[in-house]
Amino acid sequence: MNKLFQCLAAATLVVATITPALAASEVFLLGTLYKRHEQVPAYNVDTLVRIVEKVAPDVLVLDVTPDELRKRTVFPGKIEYTHGIFPLMDKRKFITYPAEPAEPLFSEIVESVKSRIQQFDKEQPELSASFKRTEKNMYAMLGKHWSSAARVQDDATSEMIDASARLYAEILGPVKKDADERWDKHTADMVKRAVSEHPGKRVLVLTGIRNRPLVQRNLQGDPAIKLVDMPAWLTQAGF
Template structure:
């Protein structure tokens, strides 16, 4: 084999990689019912943030059956209020991340039972932790003066610490349930990445999930995780 042929063979994997389009992923944290309590990140601002990120597809934090029916969401008010109308208007391809039954109940069961047992066995700790969460969110609502701040490293650090403490207090059921729920989200995101090569996917997830998803997606091959806070802070 001559040197030119050998060189071409060595370069083929690099050429193939260069031709493979990279899918971009952006995790956009949402506030559910708190959108009505944070003027800088109202439902209207959330919709504008999604448009600014220019997605080709959305991963959304609802069940497939509820999305198909465009059902009202008692806590996740941003879906009927902002996201569903945006999907209809913009024609985004949508991927519901929550599982249908019976997986929905199966994944949540150990999480729910562990937290109920914690409240019964350690009522003082449970009350103290609830007060801690109320105080944390009270401070964050004053910190969240822009969509970028809801999606920045400071907010992610608060949520990471909150869940570390919650898992330490409640135990294995809490930890296993939280991991299983987030892994379910990740599986859907990975499917969206596989089905949309070279496109941009925006993952809409409650603010407590942001740190978990960003950490895992940053380690995934075959996609480029973008800095949400930087994108939302950039000039027009």
């Protein structure tokens, strides 16, 4: 009987030792700038590609739709894909996941927001124009702050962009808030799926800088995910 207990204790110890390694996959959550990459020398598309190569992920979760991933075509503003990520995917093998929803969910979310914004612009043109000016000024200030790729991912950036996004959703009402939550939860769910299907693999998530704060909140607290401190990692890596 004692021998049986010893064997069970040993087996429990082995499982306890192995489980944490399997349960926590490294996830790198990197915000991208779309066309603004052209205006931020410290975080241009070439730098983004070098960061991806340095991370050396097994899995990429990209803010594209399934159809865009398959056809390698994206919205024209997403220059990091056409000029950087897609060419890199042609040279290196990655497991890839599309973070954006397929149809009809894509159009359901996008069209609901588009319709609400058009209504808001028509009903409250002065407030709409004021917010657009504020948004433009915010990115102008952030552009000065972004002297390194690490700073693009830091708390100052995240808090400012998150506050702006929350305020806009509050002004526009539940349609915008619900759309933001559904969109970014979908991204987080795809990340969780990637981690679940490839335990222990290194996962790199690319998402628009405006979406990064909410995606991060959706991933925090998941025992299967070890979120990498991106500002610290990028600084240590020389970015």
